[in-house]
Amino acid sequence: MPTTEPPRIELARLPTPLERCDHLLDSPPLLVKRDDLTGTALTGNKVRKLEYLLADAQARGARRVVTCGGIQSNHCRATAIASARIGLGCVLFLRTDQPEPATPTGNLRLDRLVGADVRFVTPEQYRDRDGRMREAAGADGYVIPEGGSNALGSWGYIRAVDEMATQWDAPPTSVVCATGSGGTLAGLMIGLRRRALDIPVYGVAVCDDAAYFTGVVERISAEATHRWPTLPQVDAADVRIIEGFKGRGYALSTPEEMADIATVARRSGLLLDPVYTGKAFRPLLHDRAQFGARPLFVHTGGIFGLLA
Numbered sequence: 001m002p003t004t005e006p007p008r009i010e011l012a013r014l015p016t017p018l019e020r021c022d023h024l025l026d027s028p029p030l031l032v033k034r035d036d037l038t039g040t041a042l043t044g045n046k047v048r049k050l051e052y053l054l055a056d057a058q059a060r061g062a063r064r065v066v067t068c069g070g071i072q073s074n075h076c077r078a079t080a081i082a083s084a085r086i087g088l089g090c091v092l093f094l095r096t097d098q099p100e101p102a103t104p105t106g107n108l109r110l111d112r113l114v115g116a117d118v119r120f121v122t123p124e125q126y127r128d129r130d131g132r133m134r135e136a137a138g139a140d141g142y143v144i145p146e147g148g149s150n151a152l153g154s155w156g157y158i159r160a161v162d163e164m165a166t167q168w169d170a171p172p173t174s175v176v177c178a179t180g181s182g183g184t185l186a187g188l189m190i191g192l193r194r195r196a197l198d199i200p201v202y203g204v205a206v207c208d209d210a211a212y213f214t215g216v217v218e219r220i221s222a223e224a225t226h227r228w229p230t231l232p233q234v235d236a237a238d239v240r241i242i243e244g245f246k247g248r249g250y251a252l253s254t255p256e257e258m259a260d261i262a263t264v265a266r267r268s269g270l271l272l273d274p275v276y277t278g279k280a281f282r283p284l285l286h287d288r289a290q291f292g293a294r295p296l297f298v299h300t301g302g303i304f305g306l307l308a
């Protein structure tokens with residue numbers, strides 16, 4: 001099992017708690033991995049990925065990092081804040097079809113506060129994001145792909161599995177997470193297989209579909225085993241994507257979704273966000289039997305989206 005872990009810098013407050021939430025679902029008891037508690041500004045799953053990605057940026061002598069996402073991207077906000085913390089510049093390509101808001105809210109407000117170089121692009125321009133990012137990076141910049149989802153970033157959740165394995169009394173019957181760019185899911189799957197834990201991981205799609213995410217996980221896993229040959233390769237047949245919870249689409253909400261977020265908040269004090277965790281939690285509320293007697297929900301953060 002031991003594989004040399006790539007270098008990382010410490011950004012997240014780890015370990016995050018693994019909590020039992022007995023009163024949230026009537027049954028079964030639910031375990032919640034509180035990755036919304038990786039930090040205050042640096043909250044959420046992206047911080048775990050950035051520990052590796054920014055270590056690599058520093059090792060390569062980068063002076064700035066360049067990344068991209070939706071206008072309220074948690075990944076972009078976390079990258080901007082972490083870059084400020086370690087003294088790197090940060091360029092963000094943010095996708096929107098609306099004019100720039102006069103008063104930025106949520107994640108965008110924090111991007112601005114820490115002085116990120118924010119560049120708005122239309123959904124059409126965003127299709128060429130990789131070219132735009134490479135150009136903005138120049139010779140001394142470091143490009144982080146959308147969502148930080150590549151083989152190096154997946155180490156964040158390979159390591160999170162090791163962390164959880166020291167926290168649970170007995171392994172859960174399933175793991176459930178929101179899936180937006182696929183890196184968290186890939187990392188969890190590789191991490192569990194690496195410890196020979198045969199636990200199904202369900203990625204709840206908040207955009208795209210099962211075929212797309214299966215391809216993403218396969219690609220990340222193949223890249224990871226290429227770079228770190230003792231890591232296990234994840235089988236496409238093991239990728240479990242739950243469809244049907246996108247609602248009106250990425251970053252769009254329905255009254256039913258918002259009502260569920262309120263129900264969870266009132267019953268447990270857990271704050272889910274409208275873009276990712278609020279959608280990903282719904283199968284646990286409405287179709288929980290498929291997850292077995294001890295499901296584990298990875299709370300991947302997103303609080304600023306709730307405030308946007």
Ligand SMILES: Cc1ncc(COP(=O)(O)O)c(C=O)c1O
Pocket residue numbers: 044045046073074075147149178179180181182183184185273276277300301302
């Ligand atoms: C709060 C939150 N949860 C879940 C996800 C999904 O993670 P991933 O992009 O690794 O699929 C994201 C980002 O996309 C996120 O910001």
